[in-house]
Amino acid sequence: MSVVEDVQNRIAAITQLFPSMQPTTARGVDSTTHTYGSEFESALASMSSVDVASSSEGASGAMMVGTTGDAVVADAKKYLGVPYLYGGTDPSKGLDCSALVQRAYADLGISLPRTSQEQAKVGTPVASLAQAQPGDLVCFGDPATHIGIYAGDGKMVVAPHTGTDVQVQDITTTPSTIRRVVDSTPSVGTATRPAALTTSAGADWPSGASSYAKAFNAAEQRYGLPQGILSAVAHAESNYRPDAVSSAGAIGLMQLMPDTAKALGVEATNPAQAIDGAARLLKGQLNKYGSVQLALAAYNAGGPAVDRYGGIPPYPETRDYVQKVMSYMSEAA
Numbered sequence: 350m351s352v353v354e355d356v357q358n359r360i361a362a363i364t365q366l367f368p369s370m371q372p373t374t375a376r377g378v379d380s381t382t383h384t385y386g387s388e389f390e391s392a393l394a395s396m397s398s399v400d401v402a403s404s405s406e407g408a409s410g411a412m413m414v415g416t417t418g419d420a421v422v423a424d425a426k427k428y429l430g431v432p433y434l435y436g437g438t439d440p441s442k443g444l445d446c447s448a449l450v451q452r453a454y455a456d457l458g459i460s461l462p463r464t465s466q467e468q469a470k471v472g473t474p475v476a477s478l479a480q481a482q483p484g485d486l487v488c489f490g491d492p493a494t495h496i497g498i499y500a501g502d503g504k505m506v507v508a509p510h511t512g513t514d515v516q517v518q519d520i521t522t523t524p525s526t527i528r529r530v531v532d533s534t535p536s537v538g539t540a541t542r543p544a545a546l547t548t549s550a551g552a553d554w555p556s557g558a559s560s561y562a563k564a565f566n567a568a569e570q571r572y573g574l575p576q577g578i579l580s581a582v583a584h585a586e587s588n589y590r591p592d593a594v595s596s597a598g599a600i601g602l603m604q605l606m607p608d609t610a611k612a613l614g615v616e617a618t619n620p621a622q623a624i625d626g627a628a629r630l631l632k633g634q635l636n637k638y639g640s641v642q643l644a645l646a647a648y649n650a651g652g653p654a655v656d657r658y659g660g661i662p663p664y665p666e667t668r669d670y671v672q673k674v675m676s677y678m679s680e681a682a
Contacts, residue, residue: 371488416457416531418484418499420612423452425498425506429513431506447497447516449508450486453498456634459530466526469493469525476528478503478520499527504557557589561602563619575641577605579628581677585670591620603627645671 434443444452447465455459461468465483469488475481481499489495500517508515542627564580586604587593599606600617605626610617615626627648636642639656646654646661649670654662661671 356420366439371400372432377407416459417612417614418482418529418531420457421498421531422506423612425449425500425515427456428508428515429451429506429517431508433511433513433515435511444508444515446508447455449506450496450498453506454530457531461530465490465493465496466680468496469526470528472528472530478524478527481527484529484531486526486530487520487524488530489524490538491520491525493526553562557631558584561589561620561624564624568624570626572632574628574631574635577678577680577681578631578641578674579624580646580681581674583624584633584677585673587679591618591623593675642671642675 351478358521399449405437414630423551426442426448428444431449432443432446435445437443437445440451441453447463447468450465450468451463461471463592465488468486469492470503472486475485478487478499480486483499483501485499487497487505495507497505497520499520500506503520504517505520506515507518509518538542561583562580565583566576568574569576583589583602586599587602589601589602591601594600594605595604599603599622600610602620603617603626605613605617605623605624607617609630610613610623610626612628613626616619617623617626631644631648634647634652635641638644638647642661645668650662650667654664654667655672661668
C-alpha cells in the first residue's frame with residue numbers, strides 16, 4: 350500500500366467514525382487575537398518536564414499533580430483554527446490528532462508519546478465518558494487510530510481530518526479508551542502541596558521582603574529556580590504588597606491575573622500559594638526558553654509575545670521590567 354493510499358484510508362476511517370465533523374470558525378494561533386489572553390497562556394507552562402509511563406496498566410506515578418485538566422484543555426484551545434495535517438507537528442503548518450495531544454501536554458511540561466496508539470496506553474484508565482474529566486484523552490479504535498482531549502459536556506478538542514481545523518467538537522461515537530494523565534481537580538494538589546500552602550488566604554500577612562524570605566527560598570529550591578528570582582519578581586510586581594491590585598486586574602504579591610491563578614490552582618491573594626504558583630510558572634518558562642531574561646519577559650508580557658518576536662518583546666514596560674528584576678537579583682546576590 351502506498352503512503353497516499355494509507356493516508357486516504359485513514360482519513361476515510363476517521364470520517365466514518367465522526368460523520369458529523371465539520372470545521373468551525375476559530376482564530377488561528379498566529380492571530381493577534383488569541384482565544385486565550387497572553388497572561389493565561391503563560392500560566393500553562395507550569396512544572397518541569399515529566400515523562401509519563403506508557404504501560405497499558407498505567408503507573409502509580411503517571412497521575413500528575415500540579416497541572417490541571419482544565420489547563421490542558423485551555424492550552425489545546427490555543428491551537429483552534431490550526432489546519433489538520435497528517436504527520437504534522439508544527440502548528441505554523443498543521444497538526445494531526447496525536448500531535449495536538451502531544452503538544453498540549455508538552456506545553457505544560459508533560460512528555461507523551463507521539464502516536465495515538467501509544468498515547469492510548471498512558472496514565473490511568475477511565476471507565477466511561479460519564480466519568481471523564483477535562484484533560485482526559487479520548488481514544489477511538491483498537492488500536493487507537495484517532496484521539497482528542499476531553500473538554501467536558503460531551504465535547505473534545507481535536508484535530509479531526511484533512512480539510513478541517515483544530516476545533517471543539519461533540520463526541521458522537523463512544524470512545525474505545527479513555528485515559529487520565531493529570532488530576533483535573535483545580536488545586537495545587539494536596540499530595541505535593543507544601544504545608545505552608547494550607548495557610549488561609551484571610552491570614553494577616555505582613556509586607557516586606559523579609560516577611561516572605563523563607564517562602565521564596567523554599568519555592569526556589571523546590572522547583573530549581575535561580576536564587577533570588579522570586580523575591581526580585583515580587584519586588585518589581587507589587588513591592589511585596591499582598592493586597593496589591595493593578596489597573597489591569599493583576600492581584601496580590603506576585604501579581605497573578607485571575608485566569609492565571611485559576612489555571613495554576615492557587616489563590617492570588619494568599620502569598621504562600623501565589624509564591625508557589627509563580628514559581629511553577631517561572632519554572633515552566635525557564636524550561637521553555639532556557640533563559641532567565643526570556644522567562645521574565647514571558648511572565649510580564651506573555652509567552653506568545655516572546656514567541657512572536659523571538660526574544661524580549663519591544664515593549665518599553667517589558668524591557669524595563671526585565672532589567673529591573675535582573676538588577677534586584679544582582680543586588681541580592
